Amino acid sequence: MNSKKRLLSGIQATGKIHLGNYFGAVKNWVAMQADYEAFFMVADLHALTTAYEDGISIKNNSYEVIADLLACGIDPNQAALFIQSKLPEHSELHLILSMITPLPWLERIPTYKSKREEIKDKDLNTYGFLGYPVLQAADIMVYQANVVPVGKDQAPHVELTREIARRFNFLFKTEFFIEPEEKFTQFLVIPGTDGRKMSKSYGNAIYFADSEEVIKDKVMKMVTDPARQKRTDVGNPEICPLFSFQEIFNPDLAAEISEQCHKAGIGCVDCKKKLLGKMNDFVAPIREKRERYILDKSNLDDLINIGTQKAKVVARNNLEKVKDIVKI
Numbered sequence: 001m002n003s004k005k006r007l008l009s010g011i012q013a014t015g016k017i018h019l020g021n022y023f024g025a026v027k028n029w030v031a032m033q034a035d036y037e038a039f040f041m042v043a044d045l046h047a048l049t050t051a052y053e054d055g056i057s058i059k060n061n062s063y064e065v066i067a068d069l070l071a072c073g074i075d076p077n078q079a080a081l082f083i084q085s086k087l088p089e090h091s092e093l094h095l096i097l098s099m100i101t102p103l104p105w106l107e108r109i110p111t112y113k114s115k116r117e118e119i120k121d122k123d124l125n126t127y128g129f130l131g132y133p134v135l136q137a138a139d140i141m142v143y144q145a146n147v148v149p150v151g152k153d154q155a156p157h158v159e160l161t162r163e164i165a166r167r168f169n170f171l172f173k174t175e176f177f178i179e180p181e182e183k184f185t186q187f188l189v190i191p192g193t194d195g196r197k198m199s200k201s202y203g204n205a206i207y208f209a210d211s212e213e214v215i216k217d218k219v220m221k222m223v224t225d226p227a228r229q230k231r232t233d234v235g236n237p238e239i240c241p242l243f244s245f246q247e248i249f250n251p252d253l254a255a256e257i258s259e260q261c262h263k264a265g266i267g268c269v270d271c272k273k274k275l276l277g278k279m280n281d282f283v284a285p286i287r288e289k290r291e292r293y294i295l296d297k298s299n300l301d302d303l304i305n306i307g308t309q310k311a312k313v314v315a316r317n318n319l320e321k322v323k324d325i326v327k328i
């Protein structure tokens with residue numbers, strides 16, 4: 001028996017991994033993988049709830065994300081790393097859970113309302129989109145995960161998972177499902193190149209797949225303190241997105257840069273140049289690794305298979321028990 005607690009987390013397959021994903025989630029996954037029996041998945045079915053006509057790009061992105069995760073340090077010998085749709089157990093449990101999940105529980109989930117308002121170019125008035133958090137509950141429950149490391153925005157989904165688990169146990173007079181706990185990992189929200197939260201949908205993200213030239217271009221165009229119009233204007237690092245990057249990539253120089261910025265001793269262009277070298281030192285080895293994974297497709301497939309098999313043993317077993325309990 002494995003005495004470690006079980007951990008599951010997932011990332012949507014809507015795009016490749018960017019620095020915001022890394023500092024908001026993936027870095028923590030890497031740090032936690034040794035202490036838990038860890039399951040990390042690429043949520044391609046979740047991506048399909050909003051991008052249902054973009055199967056091909058979701059499929060391509062899933063491979064790219066797996067390569068990114070491996071390059072960032074997820075160890076396939078330690079954690080189970082897999083793509084959600086390769087395990088039909090998730091979909092099957094999702095369907096069973098959907099039978100007992102009251103509609104009002106789903107309608108009041110904040111992400112349901114906000115995403116529907118945000119994504120205007122797609123008809124999200126669908127059964128699948130409303131069921132997004134039920135699928136997420138199935139992801140967690142099919143492994144009986146104890147711990148779910150997520151950003152704060154995902155807390156209502158883990159809360160719903162607990163409610164569904166409780167309701168299942170109550171209705172079927174069982175204690176089968178445990179109640180998972182969220183573990184917040186968003187200790188660093190890193191801004192995008194326009195100063196808003198880094199996000200694929202804002203087009204302000206810096207990816208591990210970006211070449212050195214692309215990153216240079218993005219950084220040189222990056223927004224800084226808007227009050228600093230001229231080189232002689234003094235700046236305020238506290239509200240400058242560029243400075244948030246300096247704190248992450250250039251911690252030894254950050255205090256000095258801040259002081260100089262306050263008295264217009266350093267300009268934004270020079271500040272960006274100081275960042276670029278450091279950022280590239282960090283990104284380059286990960287970029288090289290991810291490229292090697294992408295080029296060796298059969299190795300990548302092997303690694304995905306290993307993760308899928310590991311996950312399958314647990315998911316299959318739990319799903320069979322659920323079916324017994326439900327008596328089907």
Ligand code: TRP
Binds near residue numbers: 043140148
């Ligand atoms: N909904 C999560 C997000 O957008 C991704 C996700 C899917 C997930 N299934 C999960 C996260 C299960 C944690 C556990 O970030």
